[in-house]
Amino acid sequence: MTRIPPLVMFDLDGTLAESKQPLTSEMARNVAALLARTKVAVVSGGALPQYLAQVVARLPADANLENLYILPTSGAALHEWRDGQWRKVYEERISENDAGKIQAAMEDGARASGVVDMAAPTRGPRIEYRGGQVTFSALGQKAPPAEKKAWDPDHAKRRALQAAIAARLPAGFTAAMGGSTTIDVLRAGVDKAYGIRRLAERLGIPESDALYIGDELVPAGNDEAVFRTNAQVRAVSSPQDTARAIVSLLSS
Numbered sequence: 001m002t003r004i005p006p007l008v009m010f011d012l013d014g015t016l017a018e019s020k021q022p023l024t025s026e027m028a029r030n031v032a033a034l035l036a037r038t039k040v041a042v043v044s045g046g047a048l049p050q051y052l053a054q055v056v057a058r059l060p061a062d063a064n065l066e067n068l069y070i071l072p073t074s075g076a077a078l079h080e081w082r083d084g085q086w087r088k089v090y091e092e093r094i095s096e097n098d099a100g101k102i103q104a105a106m107e108d109g110a111r112a113s114g115v116v117d118m119a120a121p122t123r124g125p126r127i128e129y130r131g132g133q134v135t136f137s138a139l140g141q142k143a144p145p146a147e148k149k150a151w152d153p154d155h156a157k158r159r160a161l162q163a164a165i166a167a168r169l170p171a172g173f174t175a176a177m178g179g180s181t182t183i184d185v186l187r188a189g190v191d192k193a194y195g196i197r198r199l200a201e202r203l204g205i206p207e208s209d210a211l212y213i214g215d216e217l218v219p220a221g222n223d224e225a226v227f228r229t230n231a232q233v234r235a236v237s238s239p240q241d242t243a244r245a246i247v248s249l250l251s252s
């Protein structure tokens with residue numbers, strides 16, 4: 001039997017929960033059981049309020065939040081629970097002025113890519129400024145998970161969008177593939193690998209003590225940056241698969 005890793009990190013959408021959906025009761029119990037044993041982090045593209053609703057609000061009241069670390073906007077920020085509240089450890093914030101330029105690059109790029117009909121109605125906003133990140137969602141933030149999943153199964157549309165947006169960005173920013181329909185723009189050098197590095201530093205552990213579990217640990221997938229760290233990785237195919245991985249960790 002192997003020991004449980006000192007830090008277990010998760011992607012959110014497609015890994016702990018379906019896109020933008022809350023954790024199931026079963027997953028919430030699994031995460032709470034893990035929090036009782038080790039440190040847990042969630043790193044994904046959303047902003048903090050989304051994690052509070054999707055993850056924290058679903059945990060049992062006695063969950064050990066002191067062991068939970070939240071890295072919103074793909075690692076551009078880190079929050080920890082101390083003295084009964086979420087405290088920001090750092091945030092690589094994008095200024096409103098830069099966010100405006102990024103939005104223009106996204107609109108022009110999306111039109112030029114030809115893969116998004118910018119005149120079509122969306123469910124929820126298509127472009128969202130999340131402090132450390134600006135996110136473009138092809139179908140709108142609130143499109144149903146099944147539609148999002150079906151939109152770009154082979155990443156081809158996102159690849160075209162990413163290239164078109166990247167070519168129009170102001171200096172010092174990069175465009176990365178986000179969830180199933182999204183492109184995230186962050187400060188250059190800020191990604192999930194950056195977040196893992198900063199959290200390992202904060203905890204005083206080597207990156208190799210961290211285990212990262214994600215559903216897109218593939219080239220061009222939104223967990224790909226993790227391969228640029230020394231973290232251990234475990235690829236999963238769905239939240240059900242993640243639940244099995246947690247149960248197996250808990251038995252170690």
Ligand SMILES: [Mg+2]
Nearest residue numbers: 011013014215
């Ligand atoms: Mg995912």
